[in-house]
Amino acid sequence: MPEQPPYPPTPQEVQEISSPEQFAALAHPLRQRLLFALGRRPATISQLAAHLETAKGNVAHHLKVLRTAGLVHVAETRQVRGGTEQYYQRVARRMIVAEPEAAGTAAMFGAVAQELDRSPAETHLTLRHLHLSPAKAQHLGETLARLIDETEEDAETEPVHGMLFALYQHAQLPEPGGSA
Structure with a gap:
């Protein structure tokens, strides 16, 4: 393993x-939640x-998968x-999924649902x-993407708020009498 930088x-x-x-x-809700948790600062497995x-052990396994995929690093x-304590961090602040796949999208929604359930404040879901x-x-x-990108963050002592933005075209229903 290559030596880590001093910062x-x-x-x-x-x-x-x-x-x-x-x-x-x-494609796994815990890995999504790990990415959410690593969104602000590096953290150890513990x-x-x-x-x-x-x-x-569960966290270590899923971090290994994320690291192999190039989504987190030490x-x-x-x-x-x-011993040596490793601090993991997301590779990027924001991830864009250009062509979402069903399994990853389902895992993301599952992870967001878990985060909504644990939220200590009022949530907005529309x-x-x-x-x-x-x-x-x-x-x-x-x-909407520009509004999200241009929103100026407050100090790191303020609570973190999650945001999931999706805009998609609804699949068309088949015409009456047509085949599915």
Whole structure:
């Protein structure tokens, strides 16, 4: 394993999810929650296990999958009581899934559902279907993405809020009397 730098590297701003290994890694709710938890700062296996209320071995296994897929890396190591403690970090602050796959999307929604269930504050969850032209749908998507990107964050002492944005075209129903 290569030697780690003496300081944690700054995460990339955006990582596009495109490889089969990345899609497979995203197809489990705990791995999604690990990525959520690593969204702010590096953490150890013990810290993540306590935060997510699961076993350290479980966290270690899923971190290995995420690391192999290139979604997390060891940001720093520290010597503690005769051993080495590793701090894991997401490779990028934001991940874009250009062509979502069903398993990864289902895992992401499952992880978001678990996070919503654990939220100590009021949550907002809305599903709405709109009739939009392709141009208007593109404009709405770009506007919402820009709003998310341009939202200035408060100090790191403030609570973290999760956001999942999806804009998709509904599949068409078959015409009456037509075949499915």
